[in-house]
Amino acid sequence: xxxxxxxxxxxxxxALLGVCLAACFAVERFGLVDDYVRFVLVTLGINIILCVxxxxxxxxxxxxxxxxxxxxxxxxxxxxxxxxxxxxxxxPLWMFPVAxxxxxxxxxxVGFLLGLLSFKTRGDYLAIITLAFLMxxxxxLENIPYVGGPRGFLGIGSHTTLLWTALWVVVTLWTIRNLVxxxxxxxxxxxxEDEIAANAMGVDTRKAKLAAFVVSSFFGGVAGALFxxxxxxxxxxxxxxxxxxxxxxxxxxxxxxxxxxxxLGATVFTILAQLLQPLGTWRMVILPLILVLLxxxxxxxxxxxxxxxxxxxxxxxxxxxxxx
Amino acid sequence: MDYFAQQAINAVQLGxxxxxxxxxxxxxxxxxxxxxxxHGDVFMVSAFFCFLLLLVAPVPFVAALLxxxxxxALLGVCIERLAYxxxxxxxxxxxxxxxxxxxxVIQNTTLSLSPYSQRMPEIFKSxxxxxxxxxxxxxxxxxxxxxxxxxxxLDFFIRKTxxxxxxxxIAQDRFSxxxxxxxxNTIISVTFAxxxxxxxxxxxxxxxxxxxxxxxxxxxxxxxxFVAAVIGGxxxxxxxxxxxxxxxxxxxxxxxxxxxxxxxxxxxxLLLVILVFKPYGLLxxxxxxxx
Numbered sequence: 001x002x003x004x005x006x007x008x009x010x011x012x013x014x015a016l017l018g019v020c021l022a023a024c025f026a027v028e029r030f031g032l033v034d035d036y037v038r039f040v041l042v043t044l045g046i047n048i049i050l051c052v053x054x055x056x057x058x059x060x061x062x063x064x065x066x067x068x069x070x071x072x073x074x075x076x077x078x079x080x081x082x083x084x085x086x087x088x089x090x091x092p093l094w095m096f097p098v099a100x101x102x103x104x105x106x107x108x109x110v111g112f113l114l115g116l117l118s119f120k121t122r123g124d125y126l127a128i129i130t131l132a133f134l135m136x137x138x139x140x141l142e143n144i145p146y147v148g149g150p151r152g153f154l155g156i157g158s159h160t161t162l163l164w165t166a167l168w169v170v171v172t173l174w175t176i177r178n179l180v181x182x183x184x185x186x187x188x189x190x191x192x193e194d195e196i197a198a199n200a201m202g203v204d205t206r207k208a209k210l211a212a213f214v215v216s217s218f219f220g221g222v223a224g225a226l227f228x229x230x231x232x233x234x235x236x237x238x239x240x241x242x243x244x245x246x247x248x249x250x251x252x253x254x255x256x257x258x259x260x261x262x263x264l265g266a267t268v269f270t271i272l273a274q275l276l277q278p279l280g281t282w283r284m285v286i287l288p289l290i291l292v293l294l295x296x297x298x299x300x301x302x303x304x305x306x307x308x309x310x311x312x313x314x315x316x317x318x319x320x321x322x323x324x
Numbered sequence: 325m326d327y328f329a330q331q332a333i334n335a336v337q338l339g340x341x342x343x344x345x346x347x348x349x350x351x352x353x354x355x356x357x358x359x360x361x362x363h364g365d366v367f368m369v370s371a372f373f374c375f376l377l378l379l380v381a382p383v384p385f386v387a388a389l390l391x392x393x394x395x396x397a398l399l400g401v402c403i404e405r406l407a408y409x410x411x412x413x414x415x416x417x418x419x420x421x422x423x424x425x426x427x428x429v430i431q432n433t434t435l436s437l438s439p440y441s442q443r444m445p446e447i448f449k450s451x452x453x454x455x456x457x458x459x460x461x462x463x464x465x466x467x468x469x470x471x472x473x474x475x476x477x478l479d480f481f482i483r484k485t486x487x488x489x490x491x492x493x494i495a496q497d498r499f500s501x502x503x504x505x506x507x508x509n510t511i512i513s514v515t516f517a518x519x520x521x522x523x524x525x526x527x528x529x530x531x532x533x534x535x536x537x538x539x540x541x542x543x544x545x546x547x548x549x550f551v552a553a554v555i556g557g558x559x560x561x562x563x564x565x566x567x568x569x570x571x572x573x574x575x576x577x578x579x580x581x582x583x584x585x586x587x588x589x590x591x592x593x594l595l596l597v598i599l600v601f602k603p604y605g606l607l608x609x610x611x612x613x614x615x
Contacts, residue, residue: 064417122418124359128554132592139588195457216507281436295418296410
């Protein structure tokens with residue numbers, strides 16, 4: 001297993017990525033798998049995006065946000081409005097990316113405001129603020145008849161293909177990897193370790209926090225948009241605290257501060273959720289129970305703070321070798 | 325004028341229930357510096373305890389109140405033992421997540437066992453009096469009276485007894501208090517028991533006042549009470565009472581002037597606005613940041 005701890009040979013990662021995307025395209029184009037498998041794969045992709053993006057705030061930055069379902073809701077509703085009500089005459093090929101980006105941008109803008117609020121408080125109070133944000137989004141949507149109110153938003157086109165999902169997964173992973181390993185992004189990790197010390201060392205922790213919140217919520221919105229165009233029906237009660245908890249389970253199951261952990265956590269969770277489907281409401285007893293047991297016995301998750309070498313930029317290894 | 329006096333009584337009734345639940349949040353936060361997100365669901369379960377008790381045996385009100393408070397206190401202590409104690413020295417985030425998870429486990433277990441809302445049997449024959457154009461029922465007086473009585477008793481307990489003193493000491497400094505020979509685990513268990521018992525009392529009173537109970541009560545009512553505790557300054561017991569009555573008044577006011585669907589929106593927006601201007605609540609003190 002030595003090769004797993006080494007950076008991949010040059011070009012292998014790109015080639016692998018190309019093969020994956022081509023496979024997604026082929027599966028989509030020629031109908032290689034049945035609808036159920038396809039549904040699960042798309043769900044998996046969306047869960048990976050959610051998990052990695054929440055991990056940026058909860059794992060790398062070490063804050064505690066429970067409002068991710070709120071960003072999802074913003075992205076889902078705005079993208080549904082764009083694709084159903086405002087651009088209904090458009091061609092799905094270019095209209096869908098516009099809708100998804102619009103959803104992500106709205107979520108990112110709101111994430112910016114939430115980031116501003118996060119300057120005031122830390123820890124428990126940030127959890128309260130994000131909780132209040134989630135409740136405001138949910139009850140706000142229930143009071144807007146234009147998007148269906150509590151009945152929900154009907155008639156969204158089924159545009160979330162496997163290829164689109166895979167592309168967004170790659171964009172998310174790439175962006176967050178490059179952010180946390182960048183010079184600027186180290187500030188985000190510094191906030192987790194000790195905010196006061198980071199400030200004293202000249203890290204602009206406010207900028208780092210804002211960046212983390214904006215990027216995290218942008219991809220939360222994107223995932224919401226994909227989710228809306230997968231299910232073709234959304235209503236405010238889908239995006240409640242239970243949805244947020246599901247994302248938290250994925251993050252803390254896979255491991256905080258790890259891309260590979262996020263992918264692993266999302267995969268295990270998605271499969272587990274499908275297997276537990278026959279249990280009905282008991283499913284939502286078992287999933288939080290897993291979360292509680294995890295916190296007691298393995299609080300950092302499967303891959304906590306560790307990373308699969310292939311997700312680490314090549315220069316990291318170079319730096320390590322130079323150091324020796 | 326009569327109309328407003330009438331609404332004021334309703335506001336005090338609702339506020340009393342919020343304040344009782346909010347006390348549980350604040351006591352636990354004061355002692356453990358941890359938000360017990362499961363407390364709203366403990367309140368919900370207590371209403372179901374009361375329902376089951378009345379189904380089995382039609383006991384009088386006082387007995388029902390005491391039995392439910394005892395059962396809920398036991399539940400609170402069990403949660404602390406099984407879920408929170410192993411994490412006492414873990415990072416704060418782990419404790420928050422565990423509490424959130426516990427709440428969901430309790431809520432969804434109840435939901436699985438009782439998917440539909442239940443109607444609470446009547447245990448208290450209510451009489452309505454009409455005074456100068458205002459009607460007030462004996463039930464409302466009972467709810468307000470029992471809540472205020474419990475709050476006064478709690479205040480006495482915290483200020484005058486040895487356990488109360490130990491609680492305040494732990495809230496001041498959790499690390500040097502054990503050195504003085506205070507049995508910290510016992511005190512924390514007592515805190516959880518009292519907090520949960522107050523939530524249990526609130527569950528019984530809520531079941532009397534609004535007799536349809538369901539598994540979503542923990543979210544609908546328990547989290548409002550949480551907002552009340554935060555508005556008053558979480559960790560501050562008197563702040564919780566202030567926040568409870570304030571929130572009751574705001575909610576009744578909202579429902580009288582705008583559609584009731586806006587209630588949650590306004591309440592949570594109010595929470596955000598207060599946190600922006602008073603980040604530690606109305607009566608809370610800012611945490612000291614040590615460098």
